[in-house]
Amino acid sequence: MTGVKYITDEKGERTDVVINLRKHGKSLEDFFDFLVFEERKNEETISLESLLSELKA
Structure with missing residues (x-):
């Protein structure tokens, strides 16, 4: 995928993007x-x- 680069650790595992x-x-x-x-559903x-009533109070 263009525009995406992965950073890997010393084991070659992806750790960041x-x-x-x-x-x-x-x-x-x-x-x-x-x-x-998802967090608030x-x-x-x-x-x-x-x-609005609470904000006016």
């Missing part, structure tokens, strides 16, 4: 959005009206 953001920035942003979604939700 360098990603060209000009080429893959949008995909990386989508990936991070997905990770945030079981959190309690509140309505917009409740949020």
Whole structure:
């Protein structure tokens, strides 16, 4: 894959990755959005009206 470089340890195992953001920035942003979604999907939700009411208080 172009625009992606792997860094390996002394055993030849991949430990890090360098990603060209000009080429893959949008995909990386989508990936991070997905990770945030997965982390928060079981959190309690509140309505917009409740949020606005709390912010005004």
